[in-house]
Amino acid sequence: MKWYLDFGHGGKDPGAVGQKQTKESEIVLKIGLEVKNTLEQALEKVITTREDDKYYSLDYRSTKANKNNCDYFISIHMNSSTNKTAKGCEVWVYDKTSKLYNLANNLSTNISNKINTPNRGIKISKEFSVLRKTTMPALLIEIDFISNPLVENNLKSPKYIKDIADTISSTLLSFVNKSITNDDIFYRVCIGAFNDKNNAIKLKNKAISKGFKDTYITTK
Known part of the structure; x- marks a missing residue:
């Protein structure tokens, strides 16, 4: 399979920013690059929007995925709210007929279980550009609320970042009947x-x- 991994925001657009100035763009890049490496180790093909802190428009993201004839589009984000107690993982798809509807449900469930955050489930939107303009099945992951001080503090932990990345990776690979292998041989x-x-x-x-x-x- 050929995956398109879209790491939200970047460059002049930091995305959501936590109370301690943790940038969404930097966090999703860290997580996304780990996901990329794991998928490639499983011999999956991966195209990304960015691999450093640069800005790319929404149109650029969907156009690049379409031109590369990717099979699936996965956009990775952190959520934010004025309610600092808001917490939980949710995954967005274009509509209920999406071929990634079940994958979206598994991602939301698995991430919430792994990092012990509420499962906010699948959300539907025809407004998100990357869901609307991609020609392949697409979904958008909101991992948790960076606006929540507890979540923001957890994001400082390399293990926490790796747990999220590994959960996303294993769920994506399971979708195509593969798994993470590390036999230490x-x-x-x-x-x-x-x-x-x-x-x-x-x-x-x-x-x-x-x-x-x-x-x-x-x-x-």
């Missing part, structure tokens, strides 16, 4: 076998010169 690649040790040394040195610093000679 190291695999070795043999690139030659020689009777003459000098030939083995030459190949070892060549491999090292190409950047394979862990190259070594073994006998059997």
